[in-house]
Amino acid sequence: MRRGVVHQKQLHVDHEAQAEAGVPDSVAKLRALNVELAVERLQIELVTSLQAIESEWRALDRDNLNSLHQSYDWCAAWVEAHRRPLAVIAGKAGADTAFILPVEIVSSRGIRIAKFIGADHSNINTGLFAADFAAALGAIEPDRLSAMLKTALMEHADLLLLQNIPLSWRERPNPLTRLPTVQNQNYAYQLPLLENWEATLKQLNAKNRRKKFRVQSKRLEALGGFEYIAGGAPEEQHQLLDAFFAQKSRRFQALGLPDVFSDAETKQFLHGAIDARDPAIPAFSLEMHAIRLKGEHEGHIAALAGISRKGDHVICQFSSIDETIAADASPGEFLFWQMIQRQQDHGVSLFDFGLGDQSYKRSWAPEETAHYDVVLPLNARGAAMGLFHRTITRGKAFVKSHPRLYKVAQRMRRFA
Structure with missing residues (x-):
């Protein structure tokens, strides 16, 4: 009985969608019936x-x-x-x-x-x-x-x-x-991107978040400035991915954890994901983003992340930081601010931090999914x-x- 109620409700939703699309009521009902009969076979x-x-x-x-x-x-x-x-x-x-x-x-x-x-x-x-x-x-x-x-x-x-x-x-x-x-x-952790950046930040502690961002910006500028890299030429994207592998390996070693990106097959797969992209649609399997320092530390990659997009949903697949320089500027969190704000401006509705409970995810994500x-x-x-x-x-x-x-x-x- 309960299953029947759920089923009828979903058919009603599909019917409304068909009506909004201009499909006649009789056609929508016939289509729903044909689907039911097809599933029986x-x-x-x-x-x-x-x-x-x-x-x-x-x-x-x-x-x-x-x-x-x-x-x-x-x-x-x-x-x-x-x-x-x-x-x-x-x-x-x-x-x-x-x-x-x-x-x-x-x-x-x-x-x-x-x-x-x-x-x-x-x-x-x-x-x-x-x-x-x-x-x-x-x-x-x-x-x-x-x-x-x-x-x-x-x-x-x-x-x-x-x-x-x-x-x-x-x-x-x-x-x-x-x-x-x-x-x-x-669990997976998500941040809905609302009608504008102000509305998105209101889901979080906006005042504290803005204050931290200003402090991080000043500290990076004091070191000579920075460059935010978002996508770009394939050659540079592959270079950034290799930089991530090296950076993450050092991080895993420092934490005494196994390196899940160490095998050649996984590295080949992720390089292949960078190349699997159709420029005609707003979707990509993997895109590298980074904070690169200027000035005295010209070229130093302070933080890296790889994201994927399908429709209005973006997933952060991985991220890493190098704390040998600019550790007090929290470059990883600074990079997330840059990435999320950019996605806000590019038609994304949901920024997904992926699976795994980590403090930085909870600080950004008001929603979690089992x-x-x-x-x-x-x-x-x-x-x-x-x-x-x-x-x-x-x-x-x-x-x-x-x-x-x-x-x-x-x-x-x-x-x-």
Whole structure:
């Protein structure tokens, strides 16, 4: 009964959207009915090549509510670098492609795990769903969807593990969360960009924020000034990315943490993401931003960040700072001011700081979004690994919810 109410509400929303677009009422009703009937005939196909479904994939890409991390160009850059076996899941409703789940096969402890392509470097995953089918797929019986996924994947993997999925993204419920899930230990943090910069800052402690910005500006000017780099020529973008790798490596080493950007494949992937850009649309897989000093310290990169954009949503993928010079100017926070204000002026509505609880994110982001992992065992081996993942995830969530335990865990990780 409850599912029916939710389903009817979504159909009503779709109907209103059709009316606003000038679609006749009878046509809108017929379209909704046809979608429901098509979902009843849903079939799942497995594809082992990106190029085989590129046209359908790029068509779903155009929906800005489908995550950039499942976009064709982002996934293609990752596949080119890592060359892992693919098992891309395509949901077919009649002649239409209702959804695509870009999945690769990763081995861990002898277990074959089907994960989103590039999952280890994703800040939000949604899969790709056709807007017309999102509501109808949300009403499909979970057992039926689970059984279809198991049948499609069982020869290729032991466990389907789709991580970092919000239950709902910008008011669109995600049909994947009807599958067995566990809440991820990490939240994502976002800053809505409102009608102007003044309104955006009012969400924060605007007076204190402006004061800190003035102090940071004066300290940087006292050192000889600075240059804010935002995008630019590909050659310079690649140079800045290499500078980030070196800067972040030193930072990880100083903190006693493993360098998650150290392997050649990840570096190749991110360089490929810089090149995956269509200048005709306001979207990009990766764009480097930086604060570069002038004067006596000419050329010194004090802070770096890489951001991605799809539609009006920008994600900060990573950032780093060099505190050997200008540490008292807080160059990392200064860079975020510059980036966010620039995005405010370029039609962005949401600046996303990505996954992971850090103090600078909380200081900028008044909103947080919980993420969930789909954990669907495909056989007995997968069931054991799925139980292990659930246990570890819940354990991490428990530790992170208790600040003292979290500090102890961080110290132990650095020691290890």
